[in-house]
Amino acid sequence: MSLETNINAEIKTAMLGKKEADLRALRAIKAAILVAKTAEGASGELTEADEQKLLQKLAKQRKDSLEIFRTQNREDLAAKEEEELAVIERFLPKQLTEEELKKEVAAIIASVGASSPADMGKVMGAATKQLAGKADGKAISAVVKELLK
Known part of the structure; x- marks a missing residue:
C-alpha cells in the first residue's frame, strides 16, 4: 500500500475519532505528498525512497521548530510540534539507537x-x-x- 493511500485511510480514522493532533499532522503529510507529485519535473508518482525523504524532511522541520519554541519558552507551540512529530514518526522506519x-x-x-x-x-x-x-x-x-x- 502506498504512503498516500495509507495517509488517506489514517485521515478518515482520525476524523472519526476526532483526533485533532493526528489530523493536523496527517494533512501536512498529504499536502507535502501532493506538492511533491505536482512539482515541476516530477513524474506524478513517488517512489518509496521519495516518500521516506519527504517524511524525514517533515520530521526534521518539526524537530527544528520544537527546538526553537523550547528556547523561546513557547511550550504551547512546542506541544503541538511534538504531537505532529509523533504522528510523522509512525510512518518512518525505526531509528537507530x-x-x-x-x-x-x-x-x-x-x-x-x-x-x-x-x-x-x-x-x-x-x-x-x-x-x-x-x-x-x-x-x-x-x-x-x-x-x-
Whole structure:
C-alpha cells in the first residue's frame, strides 16, 4: 500500500475519532505528498525512497521548530510540534539507537579506511547513503566527529 493511500485511510480514522493532533499532522503529510507529485519535473508518482525523504524532511522541520519554541519558552507551540512529530514518526522506519549508530559508523569508517578528521567527507558520504532513513544527519555527523578524533 502506498504512503498516500495509507495517509488517506489514517485521515478518515482520525476524523472519526476526532483526533485533532493526528489530523493536523496527517494533512501536512498529504499536502507535502501532493506538492511533491505536482512539482515541476516530477513524474506524478513517488517512489518509496521519495516518500521516506519527504517524511524525514517533515520530521526534521518539526524537530527544528520544537527546538526553537523550547528556547523561546513557547511550550504551547512546542506541544503541538511534538504531537505532529509523533504522528510523522509512525510512518518512518525505526531509528537507530546511539549504540547501534556508533557500531554502524565504526564499520563504515573501517571500510572507507578513514583515520583522521580530514577524512570526514568520505565517511559522511558513505554513512548518509547507508543509514538513510535510519538516523538523522546531525546524529550521524556527531558520531563521525567523535570517532574520528
